[in-house]
Amino acid sequence: DVQLQASGGGLVQAGGSLRLSCAASGFTFDDYAIGWFRQAPGKEREGVSYISSSDGSTGYADSVKGRFTISSDNAKNTVYLQMNSLAPEDTAIYYCAVTVLHPTLLPGFYTFWGQGTLVTVSS
Secondary structure, three states: OOEEEEEOOEEEEOOOOEEEEEEEEOOOOOOOEEEEEEEOOOOOOEEEEEEEOOOOOEEEOOOOOOOEEEEEEHHHOEEEEEEOOOOHHHOEEEEEEEEOOOOOOOHHHOOEEOOOEEEEEEO
């Protein structure tokens, strides 16, 4: 079974940093992308960032460019999301997911999802 385990969330003050981890297992896709998404209360799930397994290309939502960095450790089958300069509007449940389609920030193209980790940024 495909499993994605997101972790690393927590409470942080505005301006602080957190690093989220997404441990992936149970799939042997040749070409895939791991994406990070978030969903704040009362809002739709939105794409934050993705990284492609084939060439390491990355993508970011405009709202996080320059503050968030996605990376992967293939030996550990883990994708990280380093989040700096956090702001209260970054508060959300963060999810990681995998797609075998073209890398995108659109949640509908992702098939397998982790359980989410809560990030709370206080002002």
